[in-house]
Amino acid sequence: MSALGDIGLSTTGERLAVTATNGATPTKDWVIVTRQLKREYDMGGEIVRALRGVDLAIRRNEYVAIMGPSGSGKSTLMNLIGCLDTPNEGEYWLSGQLVSEMSDDQLARVRNREIGFVFQTFNLLPRASALQNVELPLVYAGVSADERKKRASEALQRVQLGERMHHRPNELSGGQRQRVAIARALVNRPSILLADEPTGNLDSTTSEEIMKVFEELAQQGQTVVMVTHEPDIAAHARRVVVLRDGVIASDETREQFIERVGLTHAAH
16 A cells, blocks of 8 residues: 555646545645645746646655755745745645645744754754754743753654763764754654755765664654655655656655666665
8 A cells, every 4th residue: 555545646746635635625634735836936037937736745644755856846845845935826735724825924833833844954053052952943932941951852862862962063973963953853843844955965874874863753653754856865755756847747655766766775
């Protein structure tokens, strides 16, 4: 059975989102549903159609990679999924909420509550310990000091950094710094962990280490959406969605993707 249960995976991505919900309000089982999502930009009088009608449905607890070459629309889609931007046309439902029609203030609240971001640059405060860096989103959320420390400590334990929580970033390896950044993204207990090229600044051995962290989080039930341009990184996800020219070119299980692109050293 596929990652989408009895619906099956569309190999083209077409109609998947509508099929998943029969065109009605998506249930909360579907953490992400987009319908005919379009985004255009005016670049000095020239209209760039970054997304040309994307139908995508991601069930809660899925581990999905979104990949494609430069200019495919994957960064635009990530910005829309992450509530950092709004579409020109189409619908985006996040955890049963129609966020494509929300104001900037509403989007900010949803973003802070529902989405944990991991970027290729770690964006850690150099003078703060790992624990203090992970606490930061909870400071902004007004969480009490005791609760902050408890939740930040739990998040660091989840990424196997419990013994390094009092170290500063310059006392940690690149992989450990990225794990701190992942813990910080998890500390608000988000619906989605959204990772943008999370291994972009890491060597291949450290990249494998970070991929194992994401795999373990997915096994624990965390929804993970990873944006990457590297097929060998995408192959760690359980499902791979490929964008090309602003539309979904393929939507496959990991096994289907590995077979199609001919990867020899793929994740298990």
